[in-house]
Amino acid sequence: MPNRPLSHIRVLDFGQYLAGPMVGMMLADMGADVLRIDPPAGRRWRDPAFDMLSRGKRALTLDLKSGKDHQTALDLVARADVVIENFRPGVMERLGLGPRALKAANPSIVSLSMPGFASTDPDLRDVAAWEAVIAARTGQFTDMGLNRQLMGINPSFTPLGLASAYGASFGAMSVLFALNARDRLGGEHIEVPLASALFEGLAYNSELVEEYPDRYKSPREFELERRARLGLPNDMDYAQLSEFLDPFYRTYTCADGRGFYIVSCSIVTHPRRVLEVLGLGDLLAELPDFDVYVDQAEWPDTWALRSYPVGERDRERLSNAMKEAFLRRPAHEWEELFGAAKAPATAQRSTKEWLADPHALASGLVLKVDDPRYGEMRQMGNVAWLAEDRGVLQKRAGPEIDDFRAALPERLAEPTRPKTAAQGTGGWLDGLKVLDLTNVIAGPTIGSTLARFGAEVTLVQPVSPSVDPWNAIVFGLQAQRGKESLLLNLRDPAGQKTLWQLVAQADVLTMNGTDAQRAVLGLTEARLAEINPKLILVQLDAFGGPALGPKSDHLGYDDLAQAATGVMTRFGGGPDTPEEHAHFGTIDVLTGYCACVALGAALEQVRLTGKGGTARAALAGAGEMIQAQFMYDYAGRAPFDEPSGRNVQGWGPFYHCYRAADGWMFFAAPTERVAALERVPELQDLAQSGEDELTALIAGRFAKEKIAHWADRFAGTSVGIVPLGSLHGTREGGLQLESAGAVDIKRATYRAVRHDTHPMGRWVDLAAPNAVRPVRAKISIPGPAPKYGAQTRSILARLGYSESDIDSMIAQGIAAEAWSEKYLPE
Numbered sequence: 001m002p003n004r005p006l007s008h009i010r011v012l013d014f015g016q017y018l019a020g021p022m023v024g025m026m027l028a029d030m031g032a033d034v035l036r037i038d039p040p041a042g043r044r045w046r047d048p049a050f051d052m053l054s055r056g057k058r059a060l061t062l063d064l065k066s067g068k069d070h071q072t073a074l075d076l077v078a079r080a081d082v083v084i085e086n087f088r089p090g091v092m093e094r095l096g097l098g099p100r101a102l103k104a105a106n107p108s109i110v111s112l113s114m115p116g117f118a119s120t121d122p123d124l125r126d127v128a129a130w131e132a133v134i135a136a137r138t139g140q141f142t143d144m145g146l147n148r149q150l151m152g153i154n155p156s157f158t159p160l161g162l163a164s165a166y167g168a169s170f171g172a173m174s175v176l177f178a179l180n181a182r183d184r185l186g187g188e189h190i191e192v193p194l195a196s197a198l199f200e201g202l203a204y205n206s207e208l209v210e211e212y213p214d215r216y217k218s219p220r221e222f223e224l225e226r227r228a229r230l231g232l233p234n235d236m237d238y239a240q241l242s243e244f245l246d247p248f249y250r251t252y253t254c255a256d257g258r259g260f261y262i263v264s265c266s267i268v269t270h271p272r273r274v275l276e277v278l279g280l281g282d283l284l285a286e287l288p289d290f291d292v293y294v295d296q297a298e299w300p301d302t303w304a305l306r307s308y309p310v311g312e313r314d315r316e317r318l319s320n321a322m323k324e325a326f327l328r329r330p331a332h333e334w335e336e337l338f339g340a341a342k343a344p345a346t347a348q349r350s351t352k353e354w355l356a357d358p359h360a361l362a363s364g365l366v367l368k369v370d371d372p373r374y375g376e377m378r379q380m381g382n383v384a385w386l387a388e389d390r391g392v393l394q395k396r397a398g399p400e401i402d403d404f405r406a407a408l409p410e411r412l413a414e415p416t417r418p419k420t421a422a423q424g425t426g427g428w429l430d431g432l433k434v435l436d437l438t439n440v441i442a443g444p445t446i447g448s449t450l451a452r453f454g455a456e457v458t459l460v461q462p463v464s465p466s467v468d469p470w471n472a473i474v475f476g477l478q479a480q481r482g483k484e485s486l487l488l489n490l491r492d493p494a495g496q497k498t499l500w501q502l503v504a505q506a507d508v509l510t511m512n513g514t515d516a517q518r519a520v521l522g523l524t525e526a527r528l529a530e531i532n533p534k535l536i537l538v539q540l541d542a543f544g545g546p547a548l549g550p551k552s553d554h555l556g557y558d559d560l561a562q563a564a565t566g567v568m569t570r571f572g573g574g575p576d577t578p579e580e581h582a583h584f585g586t587i588d589v590l591t592g593y594c595a596c597v598a599l600g601a602a603l604e605q606v607r608l609t610g611k612g613g614t615a616r617a618a619l620a621g622a623g624e625m626i627q628a629q630f631m632y633d634y635a636g637r638a639p640f641d642e643p644s645g646r647n648v649q650g651w652g653p654f655y656h657c658y659r660a661a662d663g664w665m666f667f668a669a670p671t672e673r674v675a676a677l678e679r680v681p682e683l684q685d686l687a688q689s690g691e692d693e694l695t696a697l698i699a700g701r702f703a704k705e706k707i708a709h710w711a712d713r714f715a716g717t718s719v720g721i722v723p724l725g726s727l728h729g730t731r732e733g734g735l736q737l738e739s740a741g742a743v744d745i746k747r748a749t750y751r752a753v754r755h756d757t758h759p760m761g762r763w764v765d766l767a768a769p770n771a772v773r774p775v776r777a778k779i780s781i782p783g784p785a786p787k788y789g790a791q792t793r794s795i796l797a798r799l800g801y802s803e804s805d806i807d808s809m810i811a812q813g814i815a816a817e818a819w820s821e822k823y824l825p826e
Contacts, residue, residue, distance in 0.1 A: 482782025
């Protein structure tokens with residue numbers, strides 16, 4: 001369809017497997033003309049998921065080792081805007097299509113390379129970087145969450161493609177930002193190492209705060225510490241663990257036997273709403289509730305209803321009362337009641353159930369596509385879209401055969417975008433003014449991500465915090481970096497007036513909330529367009545989609561999207577034992593990245609039309625994205641039998657965690673399989689064994705030698721072997737002090753920063769922003785997150801308020817300079 005957000009963009013997609021094709025799909029989903037380039041033997045991944053990732057694309061088979069086809073590829077590059085590939089470092093150069101060759105063919109080309117590990121990393125660049133190899137080396141499989149640690153299960157395996165999902169979102173946003181800045185900065189080559197993207201995406205799991213206060217630790221963390229202190233084993237079972245979960249952050253069983261998951265802690269009003277919906281409102285008068293933005297020593301009680309976690313004194317009686325209440329109704333009734341009451345919760349579903357869910361289908365979060373191979377195919381919907389895009393729900397199935405060559409001469413004769421000789425310097429988003437109204441993780445991730453590319457981000461939060469310090473401050477150490485902070489009462493007419501002054505000066509406004517919540521703030525599309533016609537609203541929520549569905553206005557958080565889309569039942573091993581995925585922010589962070597992709601398309605729309613609009617993403621969409629290789633269904637589909645549960649260590653003998661003589665490692669030979677064993681003398685005899693017994697036999701052999709021995713045996717092949725790292729170890733290995741000067745973010749795959757002069761008075765270790773590595777554009781290391789309200793006076797002064805005006809606003813509670821005396825209450 002013409003006149004879609006990216007219909008003017010031409011993309012050559014050389015990607016194979018997951019990450020590269022996913023970038024191509026995201027761009028095609030917003031209207032880009034994407035041409036998939038296949039090798040002579042055909043696509044490498046013959047899976048229905050690859051057909052899904054090919055939707056909206058066309059296909060052309062080229063033998064890049066042939067002079068004629070190689071020249072055709074260069075001719076296509078000359079007429080393209082974007083080239084995508086996700087090969088090992090050096091492959092495109094050997095094919096004569098490296099960055100220099102691409103630039104010679106088209107000086108304005110934006111090329112994206114997505115290797116597993118950084119091409120500049122001498123230790124890792126040549127590793128065969130299969131998805132699980134990246135996950136294993138980064139630390140995704142080690143210490144997989146508090147549950148697994150208390151159960152004594154380590155390592156754990158998950159088939160989710162987190163590295164590819166995070167990498168694809170970084171790749172798509174960086175391509176779009178580079179295109180938008182092309183007239184100023186010229187063409188660009190970008191590298192996004194998937195391992196770097198994974199480490200950034202899991203940033204909240206490697207964060208380390210000096211002398212971290214006990215008040216922010218959960219019962220599970222205290223139990224781990226207690227057992228370590230007393231020398232007790234970590235041997236809890238699932239039922240025992242459930243009693244350590246917070247009453248407002250756990251799964252309950254309903255009258256129909258289905259699990260019902262609530263995540264309603266930390267927000268001032270949410271626990272109250274839960275108890276009222278359950279008919280337990282009489283308990284509210286018995287529960288303590290007070291300001292928690294003071295040190296714990298000043299609390300009038302041991303815990304407060306508005307703060308996570310519930311105290312030990314009341315945890316059991318609340319859980320028991322809620323268990324009994326949930327048994328009175330089936331899950332679907334509770335879902336309607338909780339949704340109407342704006343109490344965040346959802347029924348637990350499998351991936352298959354989500355793909356047939358009435359809301360998922362009505363909202364466009366799941367699409368029906370007429371596929372030439374599989375018939376009607378339900379598949380994941382857009383993960384980023386513009387609200388004004390009329391074509392967002394109209395999807396063309398991927399090409400069944402080569403469908404481009406017949407018209408090749410005419411295609412090559414088409415006019416091209418004029419080549420620019422621009423060679424400016426700076427960041428892609430230099431000068432972009434962002435007004436940030438978001439909180440917790442997903443929404444703030446947008447602004448903190450944009451800051452690295454040069455955007456100027458102003459964070460506006462309420463005078464009285466609605467979120468407890470654990471979510472607002474501890475998570476904000478990562479999520480609020482690189483921003484200015486203003487505290488403003490938006491319920492007051494004077495505060496509203498100030499907000500609209502900021503809106504009038506902004507290029508981008510970000511918020512996380514439903515359409516109903518946006519309307520309460522008066523931020524209607526008509527009003528925004530009236531005040532600032534070029535403004536882009538970037539909005540994310542839990543279950544919103546391109547169309548309205550019955551749950552579009554239901555509230556939700558990361559874990560609720562996991563529960564709704566099937567992540568928790570897969571990770572836990574089934575509907576009776578669902579577990580939240582092991583890592584904080586698994587979906588939250590990705591949703592923020594997807595919103596940045598939508599913003600990239602909106603910036604192109606503004607550049608071409610001068611009109612703003614609404615860029616959107618949803619937690620549920622990101623929940624689909626991390627399951628992309630499973631997120632489809634059709635009549636006759638093979639069972640959803642991917643590895644799941646607590647004791648899984650791989651996907652068959654050739655994609656598995658094994659213990660070597662000196663520790664755990666991951667072995668990946670998914671394409672060579674038995675042929676890989678036949679090349680190694682110590683393993684040759686195993687090649688004749690049946691696959692059912694191979695896992696145990698291989699484990700016995702691998703245990704006899706060190707990891708380095710086996711890595712050397714398979715060096716230079718498509719087999720990947722890496723030690724199982726940990727996220728904390730990865731952080732320590734790449735740590736640099738902020739006070740030491742410039743942080744090197746372009747050499748090593750992994751990099752972390754110790755903000756050792758942090759305004760909270762403690763140092764904090766955080767992942768560095770090194771997943772996106774352009775050759776030309778500047779990437780900035782955002783400074784520490786300011787104390788909330790630290791720039792209130794200076795921001796108001798810039799708006800023209802006098803010192804006496806500001807004093808008056810603060811005295812009247814229209815503005816404020818802090819939520820608490822200390823940066824981090826103890």
